[in-house]
Amino acid sequence: MITLLDARNIGKRFGGLQALTDVSLTIRKGEVYGLIGPNGAGKTTFFNVLTGSYIPDGGEFVFNGSELPSGKPHKIVGRGIARTFQNIRLFRDLTALENVMAGHHIRTKATIWGILTQNRFTREEERLTTERAYEMLRYVGIERFAETVAKNLSYGDQRRLEIARALATEPQLLALDEPAAGMNATETRQLKALIEQIRHDGVTVMLIEHDVKLVMGLCDRVAVLDFGRKIAEDVPAEVQRNDAVINAYLGGGKHAH
Amino acid sequence: MNELVSAVPWLGKRNPMAARWLIIIIAIAAPIIAMQFGRSWVRILDFALLYMMLALGLNLVVGFAGLLDLGYIAFYAVGAYTFAFLASPHFGIHLPFWMVLPLGAAFAALAGIMLGFPVLRLRGDYLAIVTLGFGEIIRIFMLNLNYPINITNGPQGINAIDPIVLFGWDLSRNLQVTEDISIHSLYLYYYFFLACVVGSVIFIQRLQISRVGRAWAAMRDDELAAKAIGINTRNLKLLAFSLGATFGGVAGCLFGAFQGFVSPESFSLMESIAVLTMVVFGGMGNIAGAIVGAFALALLPEILRDVAVPMQQTLFGKVILDPEVLRMLLLSLAMILMMLLRPAGLIPARARYAHPENLHRIVNK
Numbered sequence: 001m002i003t004l005l006d007a008r009n010i011g012k013r014f015g016g017l018q019a020l021t022d023v024s025l026t027i028r029k030g031e032v033y034g035l036i037g038p039n040g041a042g043k044t045t046f047f048n049v050l051t052g053s054y055i056p057d058g059g060e061f062v063f064n065g066s067e068l069p070s071g072k073p074h075k076i077v078g079r080g081i082a083r084t085f086q087n088i089r090l091f092r093d094l095t096a097l098e099n100v101m102a103g104h105h106i107r108t109k110a111t112i113w114g115i116l117t118q119n120r121f122t123r124e125e126e127r128l129t130t131e132r133a134y135e136m137l138r139y140v141g142i143e144r145f146a147e148t149v150a151k152n153l154s155y156g157d158q159r160r161l162e163i164a165r166a167l168a169t170e171p172q173l174l175a176l177d178e179p180a181a182g183m184n185a186t187e188t189r190q191l192k193a194l195i196e197q198i199r200h201d202g203v204t205v206m207l208i209e210h211d212v213k214l215v216m217g218l219c220d221r222v223a224v225l226d227f228g229r230k231i232a233e234d235v236p237a238e239v240q241r242n243d244a245v246i247n248a249y250l251g252g253g254k255h256a257h
Numbered sequence: 258m259n260e261l262v263s264a265v266p267w268l269g270k271r272n273p274m275a276a277r278w279l280i281i282i283i284a285i286a287a288p289i290i291a292m293q294f295g296r297s298w299v300r301i302l303d304f305a306l307l308y309m310m311l312a313l314g315l316n317l318v319v320g321f322a323g324l325l326d327l328g329y330i331a332f333y334a335v336g337a338y339t340f341a342f343l344a345s346p347h348f349g350i351h352l353p354f355w356m357v358l359p360l361g362a363a364f365a366a367l368a369g370i371m372l373g374f375p376v377l378r379l380r381g382d383y384l385a386i387v388t389l390g391f392g393e394i395i396r397i398f399m400l401n402l403n404y405p406i407n408i409t410n411g412p413q414g415i416n417a418i419d420p421i422v423l424f425g426w427d428l429s430r431n432l433q434v435t436e437d438i439s440i441h442s443l444y445l446y447y448y449f450f451l452a453c454v455v456g457s458v459i460f461i462q463r464l465q466i467s468r469v470g471r472a473w474a475a476m477r478d479d480e481l482a483a484k485a486i487g488i489n490t491r492n493l494k495l496l497a498f499s500l501g502a503t504f505g506g507v508a509g510c511l512f513g514a515f516q517g518f519v520s521p522e523s524f525s526l527m528e529s530i531a532v533l534t535m536v537v538f539g540g541m542g543n544i545a546g547a548i549v550g551a552f553a554l555a556l557l558p559e560i561l562r563d564v565a566v567p568m569q570q571t572l573f574g575k576v577i578l579d580p581e582v583l584r585m586l587l588l589s590l591a592m593i594l595m596m597l598l599r600p601a602g603l604i605p606a607r608a609r610y611a612h613p614e615n616l617h618r619i620v621n622k
Contacts, residue, residue, distance in 0.1 A: 052484075053484070091474060091483075092478050094471070098471060098610045102488075110469075112469065115468075115469060126612065126615065130612065146620075166485075166486070169487050
């Protein structure tokens with residue numbers, strides 16, 4: 001199996017709080033990788049460091065064989081890592097289609113001069129961008145809302161749109177931060193099918209999730225974070241049986257039986 | 258053009274073609290109608306067109322990219338002074354118009370980048386304060402750079418600036434068509450400025466529906482999410498500042514040449530606020546709004562001056578409220594009513610960031 005992402009000894013401190021301590025993990029090409037842990041364990045911090053929102057205090061990410069620049073979100077997206085947010089962050093006043101088209105920004109090349117003169121390249125690229133964005137909406141199943149302003153979409157559709165927008169950046173690794181949060185059972189089932197489809201189409205998925213059923217049913221491997229440290233990394237069935245993991249979740253300690 | 262049609266109430270929705278022709282006819286006939294009320298009204302229309310250019314440029318920064326700029330008039334000043342330096346007896350340089358205009362635009366764009374760099378990390382109130390300071394700095398420079406070396410001629414300003422001459426055709430002279438018929442210079446300026454506004458609208462509309470326009474809108478709606486999809490927010494902010502400033506600079510050049518005189522008092526903070534008011538009044542983030550707002554607010558004080566003074570004299574026998582005071586009063590009242598009744602502006606159209614025909618082609622396939 002080929003390694004896609006290799007996180008080596010990632011550390012991040014916020015003042016007195018050590019949010020991540022020496023976290024190392026490897027994600028293989030083509031798998032769905034789960035990142036779980038109790039609230040405040042450092043999962044989202046890990047995402048933020050990975051995608052360049054934060055600069056890590058130590059460690060490095062090796063992606064596709066070369067090191068990722070730290071603290072440069074747009075370069076990291078360019079290398080092929082896209083993310084969604086725990087609390088949905090869409091471009092509220094843009095339509096669903098325009099949101100996905102904006103996601104395509106980094107893969108388009110029209111210059112200011114081309115835009116002002118509307119030369120053939122720019123027109124063609126604009127047409128292609130629209131086409132691909134529509135395709136992407138169809139892929140996540142919300143193409144009928146192409147011309148609906150994002151803030152007017154239902155919660156579940158907003159989640160889908162955010163995934164479509166992330167996919168529009170043409171990532172190799174898609175990092176989803178609690179995609180099923182706030183979804184009902186039907187929506188979660190559809191989401192699971194969508195993530196499986198994404199994996200099937202060759203995009204590696206990394207996923208933070210609290211829905212245990214979803215994680216166990218979807219992930220090939222799972223890493224568990226607790227107080228900023230990785231306490232386990234294995235296939236879901238093994239992780240479920242791991243003592244350290246059970247302690248972290250249920251608060252074991254020496255009095256637990 | 259499609260966006261402008263939305264500015265026409267009622268007709269714009271029912272018959273866009275008719276609305277389109279209505280706009281074209283009004284734009285062409287406006288100075289001829291205004292001339293019936295006196296030459297000064299044509300002059301006012303000329304200024305209204307300059308304000309439209311300013312509002313369009315500022316709308317690009319504030320409405321599209323979401324960067325609140327309270328010192329926008331500084332770029333107007335840079336354009337105007339560039340023209341004054343390079344085409345007046347002040348330094349004895351008389352470069353042709355077509356040479357000075359791009360220079361004025363370029364200097365303004367440079368000033369835009371100069372403002373852009375230090376404010377990259379600021380937003381909201383902090384951004385507003387710094388841009389406000391920037392506008393004042395430029396004005397105070399113009400005011401005081403007459404000593405030790407006289408560059409700007411201080412508060413006296415620079416006069417006898419060359420008029421606009423397009424390929425040997427002097428716009429400040431009446432155009433003699435035949436022995437009896439001549440076209441007044443103010444008309445010539447009007448149509449030239451109109452052409453500039455039309456050009457600006459086309460440019461800005463093209464920018465809006467492009468990868469750049471979408472990236473600006475994304476940045477405005479959610480900067481963090483914009484970064485997360487790979488938008489280089491630093492470059493796009495600088496681009497917004499410099500392109501917005503370019504429009505200010507061009508308008509400034511035209512202003513200097515048209516007025517024949519520039520002085521620092523034309524570029525006060527109140528002017529920045531006036532242009533911002535035009536953008537907000539018309540409807541932030543859409544081209545039609547900027548145009549309607551600029552037109553309405555450029556004409557309002559002049560109409561007041563013309564109507565309020567004689568009216569007060571007939572009613573009370575004397576002028577109780579100075580038109581300047583009345584202007585501020587009515588403007589504030591208009592803004593308050595606006596916020597209550599139409600918070601999105603006179604023309605609250607949602608700006609498009611994708612060509613609808615591209616989408617319809619796919620859907621119908």
